Amino acid sequence: MKRLALDELNLEAQPGAFAGTLMNSSRDLVTRVCQGDQEAFRLIFERYSRPVIAFIFDMVSDRELAEELTQETFVRAYRGIHGMNPETKLSTWLFGIARNVARESLRARMRASRQVGLEDESVIDLSDNEPVPVDRLLSKELNDLIRRALEALDEDKRLVFTLKVFQQCSYEEIAEITGFSLAKLKSDLHRARAEMRRRIKPYAGVGYEV
Amino acid sequence: MKCEVCLELLEEYIDGELAERESSEVAAHLITCASCASHSAALAAELEMFSHYDRDLEVPKTLWGKIAEQTVTPVVAPVSNSGFASWFAGLFRVPALGFSVATAFALILVAILIGSAYWQTRKFDDSKTAQGTGTAPKAVPAEIKNDRVDLPKVDNATIAVNQKHKSPRPAQVKHSGVDQSDLVSSDIDYQDMEDHDTAVHIEQTQNLLRSIRNVSVNDGEQDIDVTYDKALSRRLLNENIVLRRDAEMKGKVPAKALLSDLEPFLIDIANLPDQARPDEVRAIKERVQKTEIVAALIGY
Numbered sequence: 001m002k003r004l005a006l007d008e009l010n011l012e013a014q015p016g017a018f019a020g021t022l023m024n025s026s027r028d029l030v031t032r033v034c035q036g037d038q039e040a041f042r043l044i045f046e047r048y049s050r051p052v053i054a055f056i057f058d059m060v061s062d063r064e065l066a067e068e069l070t071q072e073t074f075v076r077a078y079r080g081i082h083g084m085n086p087e088t089k090l091s092t093w094l095f096g097i098a099r100n101v102a103r104e105s106l107r108a109r110m111r112a113s114r115q116v117g118l119e120d121e122s123v124i125d126l127s128d129n130e131p132v133p134v135d136r137l138l139s140k141e142l143n144d145l146i147r148r149a150l151e152a153l154d155e156d157k158r159l160v161f162t163l164k165v166f167q168q169c170s171y172e173e174i175a176e177i178t179g180f181s182l183a184k185l186k187s188d189l190h191r192a193r194a195e196m197r198r199r200i201k202p203y204a205g206v207g208y209e210v
Numbered sequence: 211m212k213c214e215v216c217l218e219l220l221e222e223y224i225d226g227e228l229a230e231r232e233s234s235e236v237a238a239h240l241i242t243c244a245s246c247a248s249h250s251a252a253l254a255a256e257l258e259m260f261s262h263y264d265r266d267l268e269v270p271k272t273l274w275g276k277i278a279e280q281t282v283t284p285v286v287a288p289v290s291n292s293g294f295a296s297w298f299a300g301l302f303r304v305p306a307l308g309f310s311v312a313t314a315f316a317l318i319l320v321a322i323l324i325g326s327a328y329w330q331t332r333k334f335d336d337s338k339t340a341q342g343t344g345t346a347p348k349a350v351p352a353e354i355k356n357d358r359v360d361l362p363k364v365d366n367a368t369i370a371v372n373q374k375h376k377s378p379r380p381a382q383v384k385h386s387g388v389d390q391s392d393l394v395s396s397d398i399d400y401q402d403m404e405d406h407d408t409a410v411h412i413e414q415t416q417n418l419l420r421s422i423r424n425v426s427v428n429d430g431e432q433d434i435d436v437t438y439d440k441a442l443s444r445r446l447l448n449e450n451i452v453l454r455r456d457a458e459m460k461g462k463v464p465a466k467a468l469l470s471d472l473e474p475f476l477i478d479i480a481n482l483p484d485q486a487r488p489d490e491v492r493a494i495k496e497r498v499q500k501t502e503i504v505a506a507l508i509g510y
Contacts, residue, residue: 038282045277049269057267066267071276078281110452111407139264146263154455164225165260171227190221197256 026090033081041081045074048091051167052098058162059102060109061151069105073098089173096177099159106155149199157192160185211239216246224253408457408465411449415472416507418442419498422479427492433485443479450476471503 026047032040052073057066076097084093150158159178163169169177174185216239222228223236240247418439425434450469457466478494498504 041282042274042278045274049273053269054265054267057265063267067270067273070269071273071280074277075280078277106452107456110449110456139262142259142262143264143266146260147265152451154458156459165257166263171225186222193221193256 027086030081030084030086030090033078041078044077044090048094049074051091052094055095055162055167056098056102058150058166059099059155059158060105061147065105065109069098069101073101076101088176092169092173092176095163095167095169095173099177103155145200146196149196152199153192153195156180156184157188157195160188161192161196164189211235213239213243213246216240216243217249220246220250220253224250224257407449408453408469411446411453412468412472412507414442415446415450415476416504418446418479419475419504419507422491422495423498423504425491425495427488427495431488433487434491435484436479436482436486436491437484439479440482440484443476447473447476447480468506471501471506475503 026044029040029044029047033044049070053066053070056069056073057063060066060069073094077094080097084090150161153161156178160174160180163174163177164171171182171185174180175182178185180188216236219228219232219236223233228236240250421439427434450473454466454469454473457463457469475494475498478497482490482494
């Protein structure tokens with residue numbers, strides 16, 4: 001599951017990555033879906049479902065919700081694919097939809113949180129963590145650390161950080177997905193990196209100095 | 211290239227976003243400057259660390275089925291996919307309309323049955339209402355007609371009569387039309403809800419901080435049970451983070467500032483042990499008093 005974006009989004013640059021989809025460029029697939037080819041949409045799902053669900057999970061930090069929102073993303077994509085700008089990259093377009101779906105869900109969850117009982121234990125509690133060198137952190141601990149640090153970022157910073165660092169999008173693509181200006185996204189990305197560093201460093205300890 | 215320029219460009223360099231010329235200049239500087247090279251190596255190491263982030267997340271095998279239900283018909287894997295053979299067989303294929311037609315008839319039949327049952331029920335209710343109140347039942351069939359077909363033709367008199375008799379019909383008339391504004395919230399609706407959310411949140415936080423401010427703490431006393439306040443604070447902290455981000459994004463500076471001020475208090479309370487020592491509670495209490503945060507909340 002590691003490096004979903006690298007595995008999936010650069011697919012077209014990796015001839016033979018998926019034998020079944022070898023001859024299908026994203027643009028071809030979109031054209032075929034518009035012509036009513038249902039199989040083409042299934043191929044799009046196979047190609048992009050992993051990066052999309054990973055991106056949504058990074059945004060909402062909830063496994064089941066990420067699955068539901070991925071479903072919603074692809075349903076919306078299918079319904080809107082006829083209106084897709086042919087100049088837009090399919091991955092960029094899908095991330096744009098996923099971003100909107102995740103954002104709506106975050107708003108709805110915030111409203112619903114009032115109904116949640118007092119036993120909710122989802123608050124970040126780092127009080128017991130002692131600094132540990134990065135290379136000695138078990139992978140689970142490192143994953144938890146990154147997930148919690150990511151969760152603590154504000155939405156815009158989390159968005160640009162996830163798209164750049166985990167999904168390997170270019171600045172231009174991020175600007176297209178988010179609608180942010182280049183200046184804002186650079187500034188958000190820089191701050192997000194600094195915040196992530198600040199949050200991880202005390203627990204990652206030596207071996208993690210920037 | 212000077213070091214400060216190099217450091218400023220370093221992230222874009224690592225991200226591969228610099229133009230060729232700038233990129234070469236940074237690369238050349240990194241060869242000659244150990245300090246900047248060390249920063250560059252650290253950034254690369256950081257990226258390497260993030261590349262190991264494993265969400266332990268798989269795409270469920272059932273997900274495509276769920277999506278296909280709402281979009282395409284689930285695709286059954288073809289037995290043979292040889293192009294010419296399937297094309298040739300397709301020429302002689304009879305469209306399978308039988309099942310679709312039968313389903314359509316079945317649905318229509320069910321709709322008629324439900325409709326007639328509903329019609330009977332309504333007529334029974336209306337006649338009861340008419341008997342009970344002594345008013346003329348003539349308006350009702352006309353309204354039912356409107357309810358089913360022509361929404362705009364409901365006259366005020368009919369609505370008035372129905373309101374008088376507390377009939378639920380006008381509400382149904384209102385929602386059966388083309389206007390779906392109740393389904394798609396406008397930005398103003400969202401904004402109202404968000405402002406309301408913030409107001410409710412601030413009121414709840416204010417109550418929590420008041421209870422901390424007013425708690426009596428004496429030296430030598432036993433530990434204080436703060437289980438409830440702690441749990442409440444955890445919930446409020448979650449809300450606070452979401453609302454603060456939202457306020458920041460929307461440029462609501464006063465709300466964002468206030469919510470930012472609240473967070474340290476909520477974190478401190480949330481991190482208290484269930485049985486807190488008097489001095490721990492006193493420290494928070496004194497900070498609440500000193501900073502006059504409760505007054506700020508009331509002001510908001």
